[in-house]
Amino acid sequence: MFPLGSVLFPHMPLQLRVFEQRYLEMLAEILPHETSEFGVVLIERGQEVGGAQQSNFTTGTVARILQLEAAEGFIALIAEGGRRIEVEHWLGDSAYPSATVRELPELEWDDSVQPLLERAEQTVRRSLAVASEFNDQSWSATVELSDTPIEAAWQLAAIAPLSELDQVELLRSTSVDRLLSATIELTLVATEQFGTTAIGNDELDGFDFDE
DSSP, rough: OEEEESOOOOOOEEEEEEESSSHHHHHHHHHTTTSSSEEEEEEOOSSOTTTOGGGEEEEEEEEEEEEHHHHHHHHEEEHHHEEEEEEEEEESSSSSSSSEEEOOOOOOOGGGGGGHHHHHHHHHHHHHHHTTTTTTTSTTOOOOOOOOOHHHHHHHHHHHOOOOHHHHHTTTTHHHHHHHHHHHHHHHHHHHHOOOOOOHHHHTOOOOOOO
16 A cells, blocks of 8 residues: 555556655565556555554555666656545555455446436536646646546546545545536636636536637
């Protein structure tokens, strides 16, 4: 397990610089496996990576290592979020944070949800455009999404300018409908907090990023 100060979503990239000895030991153990994976959960409080068991959220994501590069004093890696997990029990006798986990069910796509996906995309892109006027954003309002609907739904949740607590709530979604609805609701609230008026459906429908 690799507790972090950010939320990893399925189908999203993760870049890390690993320099602590315990995590170097973790990498040494998982890299020989054909699929090199580790779990990522959000730190609930404090700055210590891998701190006390009660300081970490229990819902997380499996990260699969895609690329690894050794540098002086650290290892740089690129991973991608995959299936979701829930921590059942933290193990206290390991050299690095470890836990027993269970996999959460995969969300199933239904074509009837397509209009909701389109509305979520409009909402998130509009919010990113507004947020960029106030501060730097990790994602552009014109960022490209996956052509696979379920992947795009997770990506929208990940790039929306939300707090980590909101992101954890989205990560816990039990259906695509709930994921998209919550993404829209939370993003609209966040956009209002940027000092703008609430974005109504009519405004969203008429928004054009080329304007």
